[in-house]
Amino acid sequence: MRNETSVEIAELRRILAVHLESFERLAPLQERVLVVLSALPRKVRRDLLQDPRFRMTLDDFVPGEGRTVWLACPGPGGNGSRCVVLKPQLANCGETFAHYVIAHELAHAYLHNGGWGEIGDPETAADALADHWGFARPAS
Numbered sequence: 534m535r536n537e538t539s540v541e542i543a544e545l546r547r548i549l550a551v552h553l554e555s556f557e558r559l560a561p562l563q564e565r566v567l568v569v570l571s572a573l574p575r576k577v578r579r580d581l582l583q584d585p586r587f588r589m590t591l592d593d594f595v596p597g598e599g600r601t602v603w604l605a606c607p608g609p610g611g612n613g614s615r616c617v618v619l620k621p622q623l624a625n626c627g628e629t630f631a632h633y634v635i636a637h638e639l640a641h642a643y644l645h646n647g648g649w650g651e652i653g654d655p656e657t658a659a660d661a662l663a664d665h666w667g668f669a670r671p672a673s
């Protein structure tokens with residue numbers, strides 16, 4: 534964990550327990566989410582975790598039935614979605630890529646799927662903010 538003390542990490546684990554419950558069978562994914570969240574600026578983390586509209590959930594994709602990636606679920610309150618849907622594969626793929634994807638999705642949630650500063654395009658904005666947090670898009 535980059536920024537936080539062990540006490541803060543323990544507190545973060547408690548706060549996250551409710552969100553991460555759906556990842557129980559995917560322990561590596563829980564750890565990856567924790568690594569990313571603990572690296573975020575405190576202000577950002579509190580903004581997300583203290584918002585009742587913020588959700589993290591596991592994509593219930595069934596192989597063979599097809600599903601577009603990264604669904605944005607509409608959030609109640611009309612101020613943009615704050616729902617992060619993570620795919621189970623993020624528990625198994627390369628760690629750097631997984632951290633980037635999780636940070637990118639958290640950036641969408643933080644930005645309410647909108648732009649960031651002068652960046653209007655939500656995808657570019659999420660990439661830029663993830664990069665700013667230390668999780669650059671890996672070279673492909």
Ligand SMILES: [Zn+2]
Binds near residue numbers: 637656659
């Ligand atoms: Zn995106």
